[in-house]
Amino acid sequence: MSEIKKNEISGKVRDAGVVGAGGAGFPTHVKLSAQAEIVIVNAAECEPLLKTDQQLAARYPELLIKGLTLTMESTGAQKGIIALKAKYKDAIAALEPYIRNKDNIGISIMPDIYPAGDEVITIWLTTGRRVPPGGIPLNIGVVVNNVQTLINVAKAVDGIPVTTRTLTVTGAVKNPITVTVPIGTSIRDVLKLAGGGSVDLSYINGGPMMGALITDLSVPVTKTTGGLIALPNNHMLIQRKRMTVDNILRIAKTVCEQCSFCTELCPRHMIGHELSPHRLIRAVNYKNIGDPLLVTSALTCSECGVCEAYACPVGISPLRVNIALKAELRAKGIKYQGELGKEDPMAKHRLIPSARLMDRLRLRPWYKEAPLSLDIYEPDEVVLKLQQHIGAPAVPAVKVGDLVSVGQLIGEIPEGALGAKVHASIEGTVTQITPQAITIRNGGAAK
Template identity: 40%
Template sequence: MDPLLQQVQRAGVIGAGGAGFPTYVKLDCQVEWVLANGAECEPLLYKDQALMQLWAKELYGGMLLAMKQVGARRGVVGVKRKNADTVAVLESLKPGEIDLLLMEDVYPAGDEVELVYEATGLRIPAGGLPKEIGVLVNNIESFINVFRAAQGQPVVETMVTVHGEVNRPYTTWLPVGMSYREALALAGGVTCDEFVIVQGGPMMGSVTEDLDTAITKVDSGLLVLRKDSRIAKIKQRSPEDVRRIGKAACDQCSLCSSMCPRRLLGYPIQPHLAMRSLQVSLNDNTSFALAAQACSGCNLCTMWSCPEGLDPSRVCGLTKDVLRENDLWQSPAQLQAQAVDVHPLRSYRGVPIKRLTQRLELTQYAKTKAKFVAFEALLQENQQQDQQPKVGLEKVCIPLSQHIGAPAQAIVKVGERVTRGQMIGEPKPEALSVAVHASMDGTVTEVGDVIVISKK
């Protein structure tokens, strides 16, 4: 394996968001373009802005390493025009080989397909990958981690925004394996009685009530919302309710398809046909169900477009499961054959983030920016507060699987002393796999699918 790829794999670098695709595999190609996705179009999140403002040199360093590795001649950082402070920092430090793409404040500007089209004028083939058109895309944190990996620094923390129903929203580097409970305590505690945590952004994030969940490398946001909030209600609907309500109430207005960002780019996705499939028996609904496969799960149809308050995005997701189960999954070539030209009105149908934030009932939170605060400062402030749980970081619970592919293999035993940054799980040989490292000094107290490290 190439030395840089090996460094990136053994440092545990993966996509810092989404499914966490191992970065060493992405870098194993030859392309013309390297794109850094700093659009950050999910409301309330601030992590990418903090990273670009405070770690721009490392961002550019990681991009230049990636460009050399893949033979790219062009580098682009996508950032929203409205973020003037960030743009100013990036401009002042920008290498000559890299340009800025100033994007509009619309959703979903941060979608990989949208960024590629805006930056290059090219469309990723339906069902295909960016490298097929000579493009490599990573998020901001991943490029920073590539730079650090080349310096021998493994991934032991991730940048996270904590916002919503908390006393003091913040953005900071949180140790991998720290619990959600402790992350919320660093925000001064929760300000309501019944709440859920949205993992990620309010549009595409998932919901949990488990405060003992561990921070992983793919965490980007922890949004605390009231249990009776619009977002919480929608995201907690059961699959049965999603299907039942959709079957009974969808009037086939097709607004979901008219506003679908992927549809506007010409991809073969029509959410209203996926909704129609609910009303037709399995033997006759195949043509309707197939219209769901190209869905990206951006949730715009559910959170913005549908006048009935239905959930076309979830229906598309559930329909895709049915397609797989019945061997009806289409190949990339079949999907690409159905693609059409970019819609002439696409540029007029971007959804302004401010209006989307209002529709999501998040305006009250958006008034407070979750600015970056150093982790040590948050710990110190926590210790000085009287009426909240104290965060001592007594232990971390680090999953061996935090990414697409095979889990890392444990190389430590119970009772062993480890130090921060020490490898505790090595990549599985001959598999899509990356290493895992200790995020604090301590003693290994449990080894399984999760490695527990305790301070004492």
């Protein structure tokens, strides 16, 4: 692969505004500019109820393999691994013909456990390599991208920017469905596509384990919106996500038994990271900051939620305590400096079977098919956030009153900054620009 071709791929991906669709939205062109040995397609989709990636892999195998191949070419990787679960039979059957004659690409079947889709755990399960605490996959020669990201990479090279997002809308809605909507569509409009919800429901943006409670249905879908889950207001997950940090800290102080189950089941701890949630709870409860490294290990928490939702027998949330600690540490500019320790020899036996997690979270009644719809919804208005990614917000490249067409650049990466471009997702008129977002109203668009 010549340097010119490599730059060409990452340049087109940059122009198309591709960001990591499965996580915090790291700009993909930066990953593609690095050198790696292995590229992993993270198709684990381990959050209970979500069914987007497995259906996209089954429906668009050619695009997925194209995105993977381009990423391998761009990074110089010699090996591609598609990491998924045996139960995604349609995806496996669809992908197999495309990799049959490729020596350098294979499927890796992962156990049906949570959190198989946490990229650190995906890498460990598929290659045996361990990302150091506070490190990134590139530190051990690996690039991980999820299914939707790689499909967007394949389209980017053909000059098609990211203007839509596919997501599962499920739970206590009338018709659970996996839909594709223009980025910027309101959550309220997306819920209507699934038959709507009722007043006694609450909504989670993302999966039940890692998703956040939605407090305003007018917020728009972004490039990283993971899914929408409707649950009754009195469901345990909703109640838990509503708890304030003060409440959580009070409970931690009064009832933590220091049983250490949270640490024994912490996936990061199992693979040799120092992170030990029971010790962090103790440090917070007793203001024991004697070992500063211990407290900074909160920065290495993946926020998978195992300690909170599964491990703790008395309802404490080490996860939320860690989130609070992280915010404090980041505000002070503190980084974690610890080393990778030994892997727990029992680690693979301690990971949580998905079925057991679903029962523990009382999600069985909401486990439904959410078939992929091929229609693309057309909203009257979209609100495109200027920051849907890690890095600096995009700078508006249009003004109020401009007519825009689908795919037109409306937000540019600031000079010299890490960021991602933003494109119009519907045809129409720019009606508002704020420091946070650009609003486009359907109608009277430029050709």
